[in-house]
Amino acid sequence: MAFICATGKHRRPSRIKRGTVQAAGVAALATTGIVGGLAAPSFAAENSAENSVEQTGLNPVITIGNTIAAKIDAQAEAQKNAAEEAARKKAAEEAARLKAAAKAKAEHEAKQRAARAAERRRLNGFVAPISNSYVSTGYKTGGSLWSSGSHTGIDFHAASGTTVHAVGAGTVVQTGWGGAYGNQIVIKMHDGTYTQYGHLSSIGVSVGQTVTPGQQIGLSGSTGNTTGPHLHFEARTTPEYGSDIDPVAYLRSHGVDV
Numbered sequence: 001m002a003f004i005c006a007t008g009k010h011r012r013p014s015r016i017k018r019g020t021v022q023a024a025g026v027a028a029l030a031t032t033g034i035v036g037g038l039a040a041p042s043f044a045a046e047n048s049a050e051n052s053v054e055q056t057g058l059n060p061v062i063t064i065g066n067t068i069a070a071k072i073d074a075q076a077e078a079q080k081n082a083a084e085e086a087a088r089k090k091a092a093e094e095a096a097r098l099k100a101a102a103k104a105k106a107e108h109e110a111k112q113r114a115a116r117a118a119e120r121r122r123l124n125g126f127v128a129p130i131s132n133s134y135v136s137t138g139y140k141t142g143g144s145l146w147s148s149g150s151h152t153g154i155d156f157h158a159a160s161g162t163t164v165h166a167v168g169a170g171t172v173v174q175t176g177w178g179g180a181y182g183n184q185i186v187i188k189m190h191d192g193t194y195t196q197y198g199h200l201s202s203i204g205v206s207v208g209q210t211v212t213p214g215q216q217i218g219l220s221g222s223t224g225n226t227t228g229p230h231l232h233f234e235a236r237t238t239p240e241y242g243s244d245i246d247p248v249a250y251l252r253s254h255g256v257d258v
Contacts, residue, residue: 124190126168126254127214129197129233130156135258136230139246145227152244153196153234154258158220160201160229166211167195168254173239175203181232182224185217186239193250194239198232199224 137155145151158164170189178184181198185205188194201221211217222229235250236243251258 123169123212125213126251126256127165128156128251128256128258129165129167129195130158130162130220130231131165133157133162133231135248139248145225152241153198153232154247156220156231156233158229158231160219160221162220162231163216164197164200164218164220164231166213166215166217167233167251167256168213170195170211172205172207172209172211172217175205175207178224180225182226183218183221184224186236187211187217188239193245194236194243196232196234196236198234199226199230201229 133156135154136157137151139151139154141151142149143151166187168189170187172185173188173194174184174186176183178198181196183200183203184196184198185200185203186194186196197218199221200218200223202219203217204219205211205217220229220231233247235245235247237245248258
């Protein structure tokens with residue numbers, strides 16, 4: 001009598017068959033890079049242990065899926081945090097750069113303003129016509145040496161060839177021979193007054209030339225009506241003789257100690 005083995009649908013698949021099916025599923029996941037290194041240990045653990053009848057072979061795959069999802073979420077969160085941190089760092093660096101640039105610009109502008117202010121002070125300032133000298137003959141000193149009967153300016157002690165400075169900023173309006181004054185220079189100052197420098201041995205400027213405070217305009221001497229080398233200095237309201245004002249008071253009003 002022949003026996004027929006029962007292979008109906010009610011017979012539970014063998015462990016070998018289940019293991020084969022599960023291995024195929026895990027292999028497929030590993031091929032796509034989803035499971036990777038986690039599939040092999042899980043599969044080995046499942047095959048080395050005695051499984052209960054209720055096991056279907058799907059639980060390990062589900063567990064692996066949850067682990068991978070959590071790992072992917074963690075990686076995504078880490079990448080997001082890293083990107084945000086990089087953005088914050090870049091923003092901070094840009095803010096620091098802009099702050100430094102603004103500071104440098106402000107410092108540069110402050111230096112420029114200071115330089116312009118210093119230049120204005122220099123151009124508006126006054127100096128003595130002869131450095132490190134003194135008044136040897138005062139204003140309105142009387143005597144026969146002067147045709148008007150008195151001294152119309154002041155004399156600064158100076159050896160022949162001493163540098164003569166413009167006392168302030170202005171424009172040269174007269175140069176050349178001035179009779180009793182010898183070689184002379186007359187400058188119209190920026191404040192509208194005039195200054196005159198007489199008895200020069202040398203003239204270093206020309207009519208129309210602008211001068212600045214302290215600029216060399218000539219050399220002292222003893223040309224004209226003089227008893228020796230010195231500088232005759234006058235302050236005037238016009239460029240002409242006879243409009244003289246007190247030169248000491250004039251210089252002192254502009255901050256020059258004489």
